[in-house]
Amino acid sequence: MSFTVRVGRKRAAGAALAAVLLAGGAVGCGSEKSDKAGEDMAPVAAVKKAADKTEDLTSFTFRMKGTVPGDGRVQADAAMSIKPLAMQMKMSAPDQGPEKMELRYVDGGVYLGGGEAAAKEMDGKSWIKFDAKAMEKAGGKSAATSASAQADNNPADQSTLLTGSKDLKKVGSETVGGVETTHYTGTVTLDQMRKLLENEDAATKKRREKGIKQYEDMGVEKLTMDMWIDGEDHTKQFRARGKGDKGRLDMTITFIDYNKPVNVEAPPKAQVMDLSKEMKGLQG
Template sequence: MMFSVRDTTMRRATGATLAALLLAGGTAACTSSSDGDTKAKGAAKDESPRMEPAAAVAKAAKNSKDITSLHYRLVGTVPEQGRVKAEASMRMKPTVAMSMKMTALDQGADGTAEIRLVDKAMYIGGGPSAAKEMDGKHWIKFDLGALEKSGLGGKSLGAGAGQADQNPAQESTFLTGAKDVKKVGTETVEGVKTTHYTGTVGVDDIRASLKGEDKATREKREKSLDQYTKMGVEKLTMDMWIDGNDHTKQFRMKAAADKGPLDMTFTFLDYNKPVTVKAPAASDTMDLAQMMKGAQNG
């Protein structure tokens, strides 16, 4: 295999990996409940008319802390990747695992990929064209821990590796820092009656608000904020659709980044259900670390 082909494959996979991690890490505000399901659509109680917008958002954000797994759908625009759509299942406890099928709509035949995160490794699976560039193998493996320590994956994979272990519900707390949270109205999302709230918040303001948090919480949220800073994002416009049980049914974040707009809408389908992710067969997988080592050796 020529180095130029390897390099092309690596760059494609790097872009897909970073986008996947961003999407997973940005899965904001999915929440948990005692019954672990939102299927009781008609039973959801109406929001109290006396609840102020800021209080409603804060309550939904607080409910996100106990989430263990989620299933969501995504549509939006990601800097450098363009338009994307995806559907994913992710487990946060007891160990992190994710399975995502993603399509980059502006990248033609090479824009569809399946991403699996399991056992601290990320796997990217493409179609027949990818297999032609990888000696017939359909998957490429990224050992995130090893790449982060060695720097072999460069800045993009380093950022991705740093985001891989993040609870995707973290960003749900960010809208609580907005000073202009307001109620937009009531809307039905996936058959569920919700109340729509919106607001804007600066990344620096979010970072400053973390001073009162405990060390562990502060470090986790700062790591998430670092991803936005690296993209050149200064402020976020955020929308939350909260159901009658104070759970976020849908979430949208918009921002101007250095390399294009960030605009992602997540719709939460279910949560706190078992999520099992299996690694692809080793015989059908090419290890990035071995690819890089071979390239460096000529």
């Protein structure tokens, strides 16, 4: 397998994972129902109510589409389990190449599948395996370490960041994926996000700081965030936009389902090429 193709696939996987880490965090979970989407309450109260229900999140399925600074366009369909951590994502990153790929994270390993195109270059093996934990210890900054970082980071935490907005407002009622929702929007800076953490316990603060750092690493200092909240106070859709050092961030995630079993299996060993040692050398 050529160096160019290998790095290209790694970059595409990294782009998709960056999108998940950055914008995948706006799910509110709970069983309380109201008569209409988002209820008739002040915008801050409605957004906070959805954000406060994130702790019960165990799994979700979603679609995402948008752009990531430095990596370009990304689109994907995915399912993710929080405990135990597992993820399966079918994705494409057109600006990194024409190939469609599948990414699986299971049992600490990241598997990137390229289908028939990959098999032609890897002696019939269509999957590449990255050892996330080993690469993290080696100081790597790859797609594998990005996925590993999710292990203790509930992706729903980022929904709390919009509550720090000083200009949060209700846009109106909209239908998203056949579901009636209430649309809210506001802008928030990284400093405002950090201020929200002052009264949190140490564990929560540490976990939520990871989400803020993702924006910081992209050079995004201010975000426009939109949330579409349904009648059960779930966030049905979330959009994050901002200007980074290497371009614009504009990512929309639409949530399909919540708290249903997500089963992710590692590909058959005969179809996997383990590149852990080689990738450690590339990181060096």
